[in-house]
Amino acid sequence: MSEAVLRPARIALVGNPNTGKTALFNALTGSRQKVANYAGVTVERKEGFVTTAHGRSLSILDLPGTYSLRARSPDEAVTRDAVLGKLAGETPPDVVVAVADATNLRLVLRLILELKAVGRPMVLALNMYDIAQRQGLRIDLDGLRRELGCPIVTTVATRKRGIDDLVAQAEALIEEGAVAHANVWREPDAAEIRAAHREAQRILKTYVRPPEHPDTLTGKIDAVLLHPVAGLAILLGILFLMFQAVFAWAAPLMDGIDAGFAWLGAAIGQTLPEGLLRSFIADGLIAGVGSVIVFLPQILILFLFIILLEDFGYMARAAFLMDRIMGGAGLHGRAFIPLLSSFACAIPGIMAARVIDQKRDRMTTILVAPLMTCSARIPVYTLIIGAFIPNRTVGPGLNLQGLVMFGLYAAGIASALLVSFVIRRVFWRGAVEPFLMELPTYKVPSAENVARNLLLRAQIFLSRAGRIILPLMIVVWFLSTFPAPPAGATAPAIDYSIAGMLGHAIQPLFAPIGFNWQMVVALIPGFAAREVAVAALGTVYAVGDAEANVGALGARLAQHWSLATGLSFLAWYVFAPQCVATLGVVKRETNSWGWMGVMFAYMLTLAYLASFVVYHAAVALGGG
Amino acid sequence: MYDTVAEPVNAAPFGDAEQGRLVRLSTARPGEAGVIVDVRAESHPADHGVDIAELQRRLLEFGFVEGARLEVLHEGAIRRDPIAVRLDDMRVALRRRDAEDVWVLLDKPRA
Numbered sequence: 143m144s145e146a147v148l149r150p151a152r153i154a155l156v157g158n159p160n161t162g163k164t165a166l167f168n169a170l171t172g173s174r175q176k177v178a179n180y181a182g183v184t185v186e187r188k189e190g191f192v193t194t195a196h197g198r199s200l201s202i203l204d205l206p207g208t209y210s211l212r213a214r215s216p217d218e219a220v221t222r223d224a225v226l227g228k229l230a231g232e233t234p235p236d237v238v239v240a241v242a243d244a245t246n247l248r249l250v251l252r253l254i255l256e257l258k259a260v261g262r263p264m265v266l267a268l269n270m271y272d273i274a275q276r277q278g279l280r281i282d283l284d285g286l287r288r289e290l291g292c293p294i295v296t297t298v299a300t301r302k303r304g305i306d307d308l309v310a311q312a313e314a315l316i317e318e319g320a321v322a323h324a325n326v327w328r329e330p331d332a333a334e335i336r337a338a339h340r341e342a343q344r345i346l347k348t349y350v351r352p353p354e355h356p357d358t359l360t361g362k363i364d365a366v367l368l369h370p371v372a373g374l375a376i377l378l379g380i381l382f383l384m385f386q387a388v389f390a391w392a393a394p395l396m397d398g399i400d401a402g403f404a405w406l407g408a409a410i411g412q413t414l415p416e417g418l419l420r421s422f423i424a425d426g427l428i429a430g431v432g433s434v435i436v437f438l439p440q441i442l443i444l445f446l447f448i449i450l451l452e453d454f455g456y457m458a459r460a461a462f463l464m465d466r467i468m469g470g471a472g473l474h475g476r477a478f479i480p481l482l483s484s485f486a487c488a489i490p491g492i493m494a495a496r497v498i499d500q501k502r503d504r505m506t507t508i509l510v511a512p513l514m515t516c517s518a519r520i521p522v523y524t525l526i527i528g529a530f531i532p533n534r535t536v537g538p539g540l541n542l543q544g545l546v547m548f549g550l551y552a553a554g555i556a557s558a559l560l561v562s563f564v565i566r567r568v569f570w571r572g573a574v575e576p577f578l579m580e581l582p583t584y585k586v587p588s589a590e591n592v593a594r595n596l597l598l599r600a601q602i603f604l605s606r607a608g609r610i611i612l613p614l615m616i617v618v619w620f621l622s623t624f625p626a627p628p629a630g631a632t633a634p635a636i637d638y639s640i641a642g643m644l645g646h647a648i649q650p651l652f653a654p655i656g657f658n659w660q661m662v663v664a665l666i667p668g669f670a671a672r673e674v675a676v677a678a679l680g681t682v683y684a685v686g687d688a689e690a691n692v693g694a695l696g697a698r699l700a701q702h703w704s705l706a707t708g709l710s711f712l713a714w715y716v717f718a719p720q721c722v723a724t725l726g727v728v729k730r731e732t733n734s735w736g737w738m739g740v741m742f743a744y745m746l747t748l749a750y751l752a753s754f755v756v757y758h759a760a761v762a763l764g765g766g
Numbered sequence: 767m768y769d770t771v772a773e774p775v776n777a778a779p780f781g782d783a784e785q786g787r788l789v790r791l792s793t794a795r796p797g798e799a800g801v802i803v804d805v806r807a808e809s810h811p812a813d814h815g816v817d818i819a820e821l822q823r824r825l826l827e828f829g830f831v832e833g834a835r836l837e838v839l840h841e842g843a844i845r846r847d848p849i850a851v852r853l854d855d856m857r858v859a860l861r862r863r864d865a866e867d868v869w870v871l872l873d874k875p876r877a
Contacts, residue, residue: 370843581857
């Protein structure tokens with residue numbers, strides 16, 4: 143038995159961004175994939191497996207898209223190092239599959255010339271071949287095969303066409319024992335890049351006949367979507383639709399989940415005898431799991447929008463439209479994508495900041511990403527708004543509660559822009575990075591790819607919830623249950639617990655911003671994850687209650703808090719670094735405790751100042 | 767943000783009416799089209815976050831090379847920035863300040 147049979151041969155997918163590389167990866171591996179991180183860096187490592195017609199198992203690695211092996215971002219560095227076999231903890235690929243958009247070969251040809259210099263056995267996959275054919279683009283496949291000296295496969299990843307052929311060609315290279323040539327690649331200088339372009343141009347001219355019916359649709363769509371006025375209006379409309387969807391569409395699902403967990407808690411409450419175990423299961427465990435899962439609909443809807451817009455090709459347009467607005471604040475147009483993702487959760491947003499080439503732009507984006515209103519704040523906002531803001535119509539289609547919610551989002555965005563402006567002045571002294579970005583051809587997103595991506599995001603959220611939020615809920619339950627109140631106690635049980643003591647101890651620090659000790663107790667677990675604060679408030683105000691639904695909690699809060707306190711709490715949540723997971727990701731992404739400390743300190747300061755101002759303004763206006 | 771453009775020293779061979787105007791891409795307007803004749807590394811070395819040779823390499827890598835056909839398609843709402851161009855058969859967005867060293871020989875205006 144040869145070694146190749148014993149361990150799965152390794153295949154790496156390399157290509158420009160927007161070539162359908164990930165769709166090809168999905169078509170190859172289906173559900174047999176796993177996502178992790180590369181050792182030492184936070185670049186997402188996507189590996190999958192495919193079994194060939196001869197029963198051989200192949201490992202497929204989906205490398206980040208790049209225009210050149212001359213890496214300019216951490217993602218691109220991973221691609222370069224993986225191809226060169228220099229990546230720590232990774233064996234070099236046995237076969238490189240160069241993935242090309244068949245309708246846009248110029249830049250990928252230059253990349254292929256670089257890959258040839260690296261010398262690994264290679265297969266070229268001409269993806270989106272159906273579109274090329276529809277456009278009447280003719281490619282002399284035999285000529286190109288001879289010219290490049292590697293097998294060529296035409297594929298349509300979204301329809302799973304050419305996949306078996308691609309696997310067979312890669313396997314053939316492995317079987318015939320194709321070995322790597324000596325690597326002669328080195329970073330090209332300007333003259334060499336020019337020469338490579340000329341070579342790519344010559345190859346293109348010789349083997350590719352331009353399309354008879356070139357794509358005109360993208361140009362027509364762009365005429366509207368990139369229009370200086372109409373384009374911005376449409377972008378705002380899309381953002382508004384996203385918010386509406388997150389609230390309106392998710393509501394029935396959330397109510398259903400809420401009701402389900404309430405029923406489960408009550409059912410178990412009836413079967414178990416009164417006591418600690420029942421309290422733990424009903425109030426700690428089931429309420430904790432429920433408070434996590436109830437936000438899944440909102441997260442899925444938001445990511446559905448983000449993934450659809452990305453796959454359609456709109457994200458780059460949004461970056462174009464936003465660049466000058468963001469640029470004025472010292473942000474890169476590309477920061478728009480990570481910041482938009484941060485509306486769902488700052489963690490994927492901060493990780494998505496990897497698409498920004500330059501360290502400074504990336505740092506700024508990471509530092510302000512948590513100011514964007516993440517979905518974990520939504521439950522807190524919903525609870526407080528529901529309790530303190532009247533549900534009243536203030537104009538055609540305008541609801542006061544919705545307006546306040548919009549204001550909170552706007553406050554987050556405005557402060558993110560302001561902070562990044564200050565960061566650029568203070569840390570970077572005004573230097574601005576170049577901004578170069580391909581505007582990909584518009585494409586209809588593939589339902590299967592969207593579904594697969596969405597599932598991945600849901601898994602990541604739930605595993606985060608499971609690993610961080612649930613244990614914390616149990617800690618909160620423990621802190622607020624022990625020690626038990628003395629016999630004949632009159633105050634609520636939690637007053638005698640560890641949480642109560644902690645809350646009372648540090649409450650004086652929060653008195654100037656109008657927080658009572660119950661709120662301070664809720665903030666303690668709320669530092670682990672923002673949404674935990676809702677469940678914690680529920681625990682603090684209603685320990686022992688079988689039901690802990692949001693409406694009842696809201697009514698309770700309205701009894702116990704003044705309007706000024708409620709508004710102060712909202713202001714706190716716009717800014718406070720109430721998320722250990724975010725801080726952890728920042729530490730990993732920046733590889734520095736210092737940056738994490740800067741973020742924590744500035745957000746805490748802003749939160750305290752904002753709450754202070756809001757509380758005292760509200761008291762002065764009679765809301766005390 | 768970017769300076770107004772001085773005519774290049776070697777503008778004369780291209781600058782006459784016979785051949786259309788030679789302009790920096792940073793000053794081109796939507797609808798203007800031509801051929802890239804020079805991609806340099808000379809503007810504002812201190813102002814860019816990367817050194818000017820690196821900016822030139824990035825432009826070249828994206829296909830801003832001598833001989834490429836280029837047409838300005840769109841510009842942003844604020845200060846007409848950034849711009850979207852068709853570069854041979856792909857579309858690219860860039861800021862005007864990064865486009866200063868790309869010299870474009872515009873097509874002769876149609877009579």
